[in-house]
Amino acid sequence: MVEANVFTGYSVGGANSVVVSHLQFADDTLLIGNKSWANVRALRAGLVLFEAMSGLKVNFHKSSLVGVNINASWLSEAASVLGCKVGKIPFLYLGLPIRGNPRRLLFWEPIVNCIKSRLSGWHSRYLSFGGRLILLKSVLTALPVYALSFFKAPSETDRWIWLPDQISGYTVRGVYDLLTSQEQPHVHQNMELIWHNQVPLKVSILAWRLLRDRLPTKSNLVERGIISVENRFCVTGCGQVEDVNHLFLSCPIFGALWPLVRAWLGVEGVDSHTISDHCVQFIEYAGL
Structure with a gap:
């Protein structure tokens, strides 16, 4: 035409x-x-x-x-x-705002909303923890990179607010200080093996959550206000509070599995009292 x-x-x-x-x-x-x-x-x-x-x-x-x-x-x-x-105006074309000032935070709202909708969609609730991790990485990598390949993010006129330090703003040093200032569980140097590429992702995630007490045990669910204090006891009916150490080690039902595992491996040892010591024990059994 x-x-x-x-x-x-x-x-x-x-x-x-x-x-x-x-x-x-x-x-x-x-x-x-x-x-x-x-x-x-x-x-x-x-x-x-x-x-x-x-x-x-x-x-x-x-x-x-x-x-x-x-x-x-x-x-x-x-x-x-x-x-x-x-x-x-502005309107969206291929997911990007057409016209508008990219130095204004309001310009980036459609992209932020798109990220939120991808991460909070109903389908993500049916993904495994590993699936959610992959979704998180793909969304937080693809969408911002796609947008930033066309527009420059705000720098001086408006800026993102880094809540831990609203005066100096975001810095790599600030993030490092924030992370190292938090109390971290003692982890053996060989614990990095849980993220070995030959270890299935779902196993790595389970081990990582277990070592950091992030599993939905009844003790943790009580702290989060999901269940009442009266329901904090072990699912086996042994009468003890269900935390990770009890559930995986000292429970008379589940804890009795470890001597059978050691017998199957042909090794001798004593039962550990903490999850981290237990993991170190089995790493030593493997000679790593």
């Missing part, structure tokens, strides 16, 4: 101007042109002809007509002719 002078695109540049009439990726199409009723009629005719020739259907109800410095009444009348709704 542009070559036949039926539709007039938008001219960008001065002496060596370039006429832009459309941008298209898969089924997302952005049609760009000057304000004129000839363009409106050409668009309507072109889209109707596309439907007739391709057999595909253009969803006019999901399409929008957006104007730049154009009277609202003219836009409304043109949108009525096209059978679509009137959009406003």
